[in-house]
Amino acid sequence: MIDFHTHTPAWETATWLGGTPFGADEFVGFMDSAGIERAVVLSHDGLFDPTPESNDRLSEFVRAYPDRMIGFGTVAVRRKTAVAEAERMVGELGLRGLKLHPWLQGFSMHERSLDPICEVITSVGGVLLSHDGTPPYSTAGQIAALARRHPKLRVVLGHGGLHDLWREALVMTQETENLYLCICGTPPYAARHILQEAPPHKVIFGTDAGLSDKASQDYAVARVKEIDGWGITDAQRHAMLVDNPQRLLEPA
Numbered sequence: 001m002i003d004f005h006t007h008t009p010a011w012e013t014a015t016w017l018g019g020t021p022f023g024a025d026e027f028v029g030f031m032d033s034a035g036i037e038r039a040v041v042l043s044h045d046g047l048f049d050p051t052p053e054s055n056d057r058l059s060e061f062v063r064a065y066p067d068r069m070i071g072f073g074t075v076a077v078r079r080k081t082a083v084a085e086a087e088r089m090v091g092e093l094g095l096r097g098l099k100l101h102p103w104l105q106g107f108s109m110h111e112r113s114l115d116p117i118c119e120v121i122t123s124v125g126g127v128l129l130s131h132d133g134t135p136p137y138s139t140a141g142q143i144a145a146l147a148r149r150h151p152k153l154r155v156v157l158g159h160g161g162l163h164d165l166w167r168e169a170l171v172m173t174q175e176t177e178n179l180y181l182c183i184c185g186t187p188p189y190a191a192r193h194i195l196q197e198a199p200p201h202k203v204i205f206g207t208d209a210g211l212s213d214k215a216s217q218d219y220a221v222a223r224v225k226e227i228d229g230w231g232i233t234d235a236q237r238h239a240m241l242v243d244n245p246q247r248l249l250e251p252a
């Protein structure tokens with residue numbers, strides 16, 4: 001399976017999200033134990049402090065296992081250097097997508113400074129994965145509006161609406177051609193509805209592994225096991241865990 005939402009440890013920030021400083025070897029050990037063949041790895045420090053250094057460290061982390069880990073970097077969208085950093089990240093650093101966290105990074109998806117950044121990601125056939133599910137700045141409707149301004153950019157709702165906004169996440173995914181939905185931290189009853197009603201090629205899965213106080217990532221293992229209780233078909237499972245994420249990781 002491909003886990004489309006994991007994080008590096010926190011090297012520079014101290015937050016409520018924890019982040020034991022595990023190494024790449026340890027992380028791949030966790031992936032093996034949970035049956036995860038490949039993982040999209042997002043920054044942890046960059047959620048709070050989106051600096052070029054956070055992209056450097058992320059790139060270094062995933063480069064240890066290039067066939068197992070795919071890095072998505074981040075940028076401070078209001079900085080004048082943001083477009084150049086987006087170019088550096090997908091060029092020199094070899095990162096394959098952009099992660100944004102409008103809530104923690106403090107901006108709105110409607111801000112026009114996002115447009116040239118999105119154009120960079122589109123030009124390399126990359127993916128934009130956004131945190132979602134927490135108003136005011138991270139609703140599926142706001143993220144869908146950005147996706148509609150950039151119809152060639154593939155945009156992923158990183159959390160399938162979480163607890164409060166999964167219905168909106170589902171509707172926006174149904175109605176926005178280039179919007180995809182990652183079930184990650186979405187409650188199980190919502191995951192079941194999403195899988196019954198969303199276009200089957202648009203649903204992917206993530207554990208959020210890495211935001212943990214234990215290198216063993218126990219809660220992420222529990223999220224993988226949870227899938228067994230969703231009552232889905234083998235075809236749905238294969239699409240969500242293999243075919244759909246694989247397609248998104250191939251350049252568009």
Ligand SMILES: [Zn+2]
Nearest residue numbers: 005006007208
């Ligand atoms: Zn996350």
